[in-house]
Amino acid sequence: MHHSIRNQRRPQQNQLRSLQLWVPDTQLSGYAQAIKEQCIALNSDAEEQSVLALTEAAMHDIEGWR
Numbered sequence: 163m164h165h166s167i168r169n170q171r172r173p174q175q176n177q178l179r180s181l182q183l184w185v186p187d188t189q190l191s192g193y194a195q196a197i198k199e200q201c202i203a204l205n206s207d208a209e210e211q212s213v214l215a216l217t218e219a220a221m222h223d224i225e226g227w228r
Contacts, residue, residue, distance in 0.1 A: 186193065204210040
């Protein structure tokens with residue numbers, strides 16, 4: 163069976179839709195410092211430590227995940 167770009171189904175026909183995703187601008191002045199401060203704050207947060215422990219335990223349940 164021969165497939166060409168012209169014969170491929172459109173994304174909408176494959177039940178896909180376009181998605182626009184906004185992410186932080188990592189090139190902004192002060193971005194790295196803000197992330198560092200957030201990481202330090204999370205490091206001492208008990209709830210964050212609990213979520214991290216749960217996540218790390220869960221990753222051992224996924225085959226091939228390290």
